[in-house]
Amino acid sequence: MEDKLIRLAVNGRDEAVVIQPLATLQDVLRDKLELNAVKSGCGQGGCGSCSVLVDGELQLSCLTLAERVGDAEVTTLEGLNETNAIVPLQQAFIENYAAQCGYCTAGMVMAAKALLDRNPAPSRDEIVEGLSGNLCRCTGFAPIVRAVQQAAQALSDTGEEAS
Amino acid sequence: MAKVRGTGFAAVNYPTGMHLGGDPTQSLIHMTPAGDFVVTMASVDLGQGLRTVLAQIAAETLGVPYESIVVETADTDTGPHCTGTFASRTTHRAGNAVVMAAQEARKAMLEVAGELLEASPEDLETDGDGNIHIKGVAEKSVSVGEVAGAAHFGYGKTIAGRGAYLKPPSPMDPETGECDPDSTQAHACTVVEVEVDTETGMVEVIDMKSVYEVGQQVNPDLVKGQIVGGSWMGIGHALYETTAPGYPAIDPAPVDFQNYLQPGAAEMPDVTCEVLEYPAESGPYGGKGVGEMVTNGPIPAIVNAINNALDVRITQIPVTPEVVLRALDEKKAQAGA
Amino acid sequence: MSMKELGVVGRNVGQRDLESHARGQTTYYEDVHYPRMLHLKMHRSAEPHARIVSVDTSAAEASPGVVCVLTHEDLPGKKVWNGLAAVGVGPEDEPILAFDKVRWRGEPIVAVLGESAEAARAGAAKVEVDYDPLPGVFDVEEAISGSLPALTAHWPNNHYIYPDDHGAAQIRFGDVEQGFAEADHIVEDSYQTSPIEQAPMETNGCIAKPGGDGRITVHTNTQAVHFARDNTAAILGIAPGKLRFLGGTVGGGFGGKVDVAVEPISVLAAMRTGRPVKFKYTREEEMQVSSTRSAWRLNIKDGVMDDGRIVARKITSYQDSGAYLRFSSYGSMKHAGHMPGPYTIPNVWVDARVVFTNRPPSSAMRGFGVMAASFAIELQMDKVAKTIGMDPWQLRLLNAYRNGDMRAHRKVNEDAAMVETIQAAAQLAGHELPAEYQAMTSWDRKAS
Ligand code: FES
Ligand code: FES
Numbered sequence: 009m010e011d012k013l014i015r016l017a018v019n020g021r022d023e024a025v026v027i028q029p030l031a032t033l034q035d036v037l038r039d040k041l042e043l044n045a046v047k048s049g050c051g052q053g054g055c056g057s058c059s060v061l062v063d064g065e066l067q068l069s070c071l072t073l074a075e076r077v078g079d080a081e082v083t084t085l086e087g088l089n090e091t092n093a094i095v096p097l098q099q100a101f102i103e104n105y106a107a108q109c110g111y112c113t114a115g116m117v118m119a120a121k122a123l124l125d126r127n128p129a130p131s132r133d134e135i136v137e138g139l140s141g142n143l144c145r146c147t148g149f150a151p152i153v154r155a156v157q158q159a160a161q162a163l164s165d166t167g168e169e170a171s
Numbered sequence: 172m173a174k175v176r177g178t179g180f181a182a183v184n185y186p187t188g189m190h191l192g193g194d195p196t197q198s199l200i201h202m203t204p205a206g207d208f209v210v211t212m213a214s215v216d217l218g219q220g221l222r223t224v225l226a227q228i229a230a231e232t233l234g235v236p237y238e239s240i241v242v243e244t245a246d247t248d249t250g251p252h253c254t255g256t257f258a259s260r261t262t263h264r265a266g267n268a269v270v271m272a273a274q275e276a277r278k279a280m281l282e283v284a285g286e287l288l289e290a291s292p293e294d295l296e297t298d299g300d301g302n303i304h305i306k307g308v309a310e311k312s313v314s315v316g317e318v319a320g321a322a323h324f325g326y327g328k329t330i331a332g333r334g335a336y337l338k339p340p341s342p343m344d345p346e347t348g349e350c351d352p353d354s355t356q357a358h359a360c361t362v363v364e365v366e367v368d369t370e371t372g373m374v375e376v377i378d379m380k381s382v383y384e385v386g387q388q389v390n391p392d393l394v395k396g397q398i399v400g401g402s403w404m405g406i407g408h409a410l411y412e413t414t415a416p417g418y419p420a421i422d423p424a425p426v427d428f429q430n431y432l433q434p435g436a437a438e439m440p441d442v443t444c445e446v447l448e449y450p451a452e453s454g455p456y457g458g459k460g461v462g463e464m465v466t467n468g469p470i471p472a473i474v475n476a477i478n479n480a481l482d483v484r485i486t487q488i489p490v491t492p493e494v495v496l497r498a499l500d501e502k503k504a505q506a507g508a
Numbered sequence: 509m510s511m512k513e514l515g516v517v518g519r520n521v522g523q524r525d526l527e528s529h530a531r532g533q534t535t536y537y538e539d540v541h542y543p544r545m546l547h548l549k550m551h552r553s554a555e556p557h558a559r560i561v562s563v564d565t566s567a568a569e570a571s572p573g574v575v576c577v578l579t580h581e582d583l584p585g586k587k588v589w590n591g592l593a594a595v596g597v598g599p600e601d602e603p604i605l606a607f608d609k610v611r612w613r614g615e616p617i618v619a620v621l622g623e624s625a626e627a628a629r630a631g632a633a634k635v636e637v638d639y640d641p642l643p644g645v646f647d648v649e650e651a652i653s654g655s656l657p658a659l660t661a662h663w664p665n666n667h668y669i670y671p672d673d674h675g676a677a678q679i680r681f682g683d684v685e686q687g688f689a690e691a692d693h694i695v696e697d698s699y700q701t702s703p704i705e706q707a708p709m710e711t712n713g714c715i716a717k718p719g720g721d722g723r724i725t726v727h728t729n730t731q732a733v734h735f736a737r738d739n740t741a742a743i744l745g746i747a748p749g750k751l752r753f754l755g756g757t758v759g760g761g762f763g764g765k766v767d768v769a770v771e772p773i774s775v776l777a778a779m780r781t782g783r784p785v786k787f788k789y790t791r792e793e794e795m796q797v798s799s800t801r802s803a804w805r806l807n808i809k810d811g812v813m814d815d816g817r818i819v820a821r822k823i824t825s826y827q828d829s830g831a832y833l834r835f836s837s838y839g840s841m842k843h844a845g846h847m848p849g850p851y852t853i854p855n856v857w858v859d860a861r862v863v864f865t866n867r868p869p870s871s872a873m874r875g876f877g878v879m880a881a882s883f884a885i886e887l888q889m890d891k892v893a894k895t896i897g898m899d900p901w902q903l904r905l906l907n908a909y910r911n912g913d914m915r916a917h918r919k920v921n922e923d924a925a926m927v928e929t930i931q932a933a934a935q936l937a938g939h940e941l942p943a944e945y946q947a948m949t950s951w952d953r954k955a956s
Binding site: 039042044047050052054057084085086094098099101102105108110111112113114143145146 | 523527534535536626
């Protein structure tokens with residue numbers, strides 16, 4: 009099988025990349041586009057550290073074939089800070105100590121964003137459910153859940169976008 | 172379906188530093204021409220906040236703003252030796268090394284300030300906001316930045332310090348075990364409430380309350396982060412985690428997170444913690460280590476609570492549903508016998 | 509005790525890395541990207557215990573994208589090692605790449621370097637090893653019973669030998685047999701923990717990058733950069749100054765990143781090829797190859813008086829080290845030194861054994877040797893309380909160590925605050941203590 013050239017829309021940019029057959033979206037984002045926020049904790053679909061949004065839907069980039077993405081818009085954590093300004097969801101992670109080693113953080117923020125984008129006022133159970141595909145070995149999850157609650161609150165207080 | 176509740180607790184102590192000592196950490200600190208300080212270490216930050224804690228300790232000893240401290244880590248070319256980040260040792264060992272390096276750098280800083288203020292260095296004090304003044308005479312003052320400029324460009328002096336902390340090795344007597352194993356001991360007591368489903372064997376931790384005694388806390392929020400994270404990990408160890416579910420058999424052998432089970436956010440109860448501070452004689456500003464002990468209270472507390480709930484005697488971890496159901500069967504068999 | 513007034517120590521100043529974490533900008537070892545980087549994958553033992561009859565790497569070498577393979581014959585320095593050899597722990601017993609025998613399933617045999625991770629993986633799968641299987645040793649007490657073969661010539665009875673030919677790290681304090689004779693009750697039980705994976709979200713890994721000047725920079729997530737560098741140099745027989753070990757933030761450690769398992773072979777591969785080499789454990793390797801928390805078995809026997817005083821405690825512990833030593837002798841010494849927990853007991857006897865089995869070598873995890881000790885002791889304390897019909901809080905407070913007490917390892921206790929911690933927890937949990945128990949302190953035993 010031959011390498012092939014594909015086009016991807018990532019964080020609002022058009023990218024042309026040469027990929028190996030069966031390359032995952034994770035391989036392309038991390039190794040070709042050097043979007044290092046996309047982590048690789050398992051490569052098995054079990055940890056959520058590689059989470060990105062594809063057309064606004066949460067996806068595990070390690071289980072997504074790059075060539076299947078087509079025209080869909082891919083957003084990585086880097087895409088949240090295109091103007092450098094930090095978004096309220098990230099601010100909530102900082103204020104709640106929702107990261108220690110930080111390895112799970114990008115995936116967590118993306119999962120939380122996907123949740124808040126479709127449900128701006130989630131209950132605690134809905135937050136827990138929304139993060140259920142993402143593992144963290146350091147924090148015990150409680151600060152992460154609190155961060156998402158705070159972000160949701162900020163969202164309802166200001167009527168602004170959380171992220 | 173019957174759900175029964177029980178409570179249990181455990182009291183634990185934990186040694187700070189590598190067993191038997193002999194585990195040095197060194198530190199170098201230097202001032203830049205702009206008046207901030209670089210603390211150079213080979214210690215490694217694992218996410219627990221080592222860089223933050225060492226910057227706090229350096230700022231405290233130097234008497235300068237926390238924000239003016241940069242901490243560089245994990246480079247064998249630039250960082251002086253550190254044994255490593257483990258054994259609840261870095262706050263204590265690296266912290267003490269930073270105190271020593273900062274004391275030396277502070278002395279050099281006050282000497283230059285003394286020349287500028289035409290005062291003896293012993294008569295000077297720092298305000299922690301970036302100024303040095305003559306004790307009791309706030310207006311006879313010079314900024315740390317001015318001192319840095321004078322040192323670099325006026326006097327050609329370094330403002331720097333070296334620190335090396337070593338608890339000398341203590342061999343263990345092979346016959347009696349006599350030794351000096353630790354620098355200090357931290358303490359914890361964890362109380363847990365569980366609910367056990369006697370049909371399925373599933374255990375839920377409903378509530379966890381802990382009291383920790385970790386000497387002087389350098390950064391209470393980070394201590395709490397360790398305690399909360401460790402509480403969760405303790406639930407994992409007590410109820411779910413094993414790489415060999417058939418131990419001592421080597422199969423099955425989980426290779427992914429679908430089969431190596433850990434609790435999720437849903438399994439995390441409310442965790443309450445209180446921290447007592449009895450400063451340690453040997454610690455940097457009285458600090459003890461907290462990083463490892465945080466699973467040690469929750470694990471036995473959970474198993475004690477399960478035994479309390481069911482009036483059984485489980486003595487292994489993880490307490491999986493099978494273990495619970497087996498214990499209940501044995502109890503039934505004994506009652507029938 | 510009052511400390512001088514503190515400024516920034518004791519204050520919540522945040523955590524320095526939080527913003528970079530939240531932005532995804534923290535740099536971990538694998539966030540450097542080098543062109544022409546090779547990937548290393550390991551062919552590992554499929555057998556827990558076997559003689560190696562032959563190793564055939566020809567199909568692997570011919571596999572598309574494979575650049576080279578490395579076996580034990582390519583190792584320029586040591587063939588076997590132990591990470592603590594430099595501080596006198598030994599003998600060095602663990603092959604860097606297996607040669608005559610394999611002693612655990614997953615033991616590394618052949619390293620395969622490929623142009624891509626996939627090419628290396630495919631090549632590694634084509635290595636052919638012919639085994640002559642040997643009986644496996646799995647249960648710690650069976651392992652040392654004399655009925656099973658010795659795993660290596662170093663340990664004729666499958667357990668570690670401490671100085672003066674002692675088979676265990678031991679504590680001998682007072683006279684436990686006399687304590688048992690005087691006791692009103694004897695309370696015994698056995699406890700078992702399981703092998704547990706540190707499971708940091710970032711697996712073990714490194715990237716070795718030749719600098720062109722004869723030096724190699726190793727981006728690594730080790731928890732101990734000098735330790736990893738000096739061991740790598742010693743294994744390869746090269747000057748440590750040729751190596752620069754560089755960490756960043758590590759994606760979780762918990763004791764799981766001190767094996768020095770990835771760096772030596774990656775450096776060797778980089779020296780051979782002149783190209784950057786990445787060796788990253790898969791999650792599967794992290795779970796079944798990287799060392800776990802050891803499993804421990806403990807047998808505890810206590811002599812207890814009617815009034816709750818524990819007068820004798822005898823403990824026999826077995827640390828399942830897996831196939832090789834790594835840091836287990838240290839772990840058992842720490843375990844023994846921790847006994848009998850935060851209690852003052854006048855007669856204490858401990859034998860903590862390191863036992864070798866055909867399991868993946870185990871090592872440190874958060875609370876090395878101590879977690880299992882605390883687990884067993886605190887379950888035992890509940891059993892004692894139940895046996896004599898005493899409130900378990902009162903039992904612990906009565907026996908809790910005080911400052912000035914002589915501990916079982918013959919150090920006078922200092923910095924103790926166990927009593928205060930238990931009292932505060934009882935209050936937090938709403939457990940009422942009688943006045944005399946509330947009056948106890950770590951600085952005075954009179955109240956008890
Ligand atoms: S790396 Fe994709 S789920 Fe773990
Ligand atoms: S912060 Fe370390 S894994 Fe979540």
